[in-house]
Amino acid sequence: MSPHGGRGGAKENDGNDFLHRLSLFIDKHITAINYSLYFCGGIGICVILYSIRVHKRFTCVSQVPNEFIKKHFKLRGQVQSVHNDHxxxxHKPIISLxxxxxxxxxxxxxxxxxxxKEGVQFLEEQALNKQVxxxxxxxxxxxxxxxTVSTRKSMFKVFNLNEEILHRGYGKxxxxxxxxxxxxxxxxxxxxxxxxxYAEKKEKGLWKEEETSYFTSSIVGKAFRKIINIFKKGA
Structure with a gap:
């Protein structure tokens, strides 16, 4: 037998022996290993939940993190009152304490x-004292x-109130x-x-009374649409 073959066989045996010992160790401590993995996973989940403030009830604008605005987070709440412009x-956090x-x-x-005012009435009918x-x-x-504010009408139907108000001609x-x-x-x-x-074309709501559209016929509207199209092409 050549010396090289002997050394190669010894290395192979050492490797097999290490794998065997590792396998025995894992089998012997499998329960502890599983608990350790669960523990690490639980810590990771807790860190994630804390970072998205699942327990935090926001009661003023200053409490809302800038990161929430940047990422357009969706929050849940109940409408207490409806006003002319807000x-x-x-706010109802995911985990209520x-x-x-x-x-x-x-x-x-x-x-x-x-x-x-028709928009205010519509919001009162659709959202007042309801979860949104x-x-x-x-x-x-x-x-x-x-x-953007939405409310669920049924299991498969969700109303986006921003779009629905415009769709019915209750706003601009x-x-x-x-x-x-x-x-x-x-x-x-x-x-x-x-x-x-759509509302203007169908002459719904306020478009029954106005001959021109603020955003389709006015200079401001045309300029605004042009800006949107420019950024859309550049995106």
Whole structure:
């Protein structure tokens, strides 16, 4: 037998012996290993849950992290009251902890929408004292947040209230400032404009009384659409 063959065989035996010992160790401590993996996984889940504030009830705009706005997080809440330009929504965290104090509602504005008194009535009918989902778009001043607001009508039907108000002719599109290059916001504005144009074409709501559209016939509207198209091509 050659010396090289002997050394090769010894290395192979050492490798097999190591694998054998490792296999025996794993078999002997399999329960402890499984618990360790579960423990590490649990810590990871806890870190993730803490980072997205699943237990945190937001009662004012300053408590909402900038990262939530940037990533357009969707939150849940109950509408307490409807006003001419905003909703007051009691935020409901994913994990609710008992709190002896009465929570203050968040001031939520319907992003990209300016609605009339019929719009207020519509929101009262569809959302007042009901659970809604609101997706964060951008801060509005120091005390409000522009959001898309949706409510579930049935298991398979969800109403986007921003679009529905425009679709029924209860309001007009208004531009959002500060996030003109954000792809999500651009897609939202395109959907809102489509809903507004549908209502105008069908002469619904306020379009029964007006001969020209603020965003389809005016200089401001044409310029706004042109900006959207430019950013859409560049995206």
């Amino acid at each position: 909703l007051l929504v009691d 008992k709190n002896s104090t009465v929570p203050k509602p968040l001031k939520i504005n319907l992003a990209g929408v300016e609605y009339n 989902w609101f997706r964060l778009i951008q801060f509005k001043g120091h005390d409000g947040i522009n959001c 599109v208004v531009p959002l400032m500060g996030h003109s290059t954000d792809a999500f916001t651009l897609r939202l504005m395109q959907r809102l404009l489509q809903a507004e144009m």
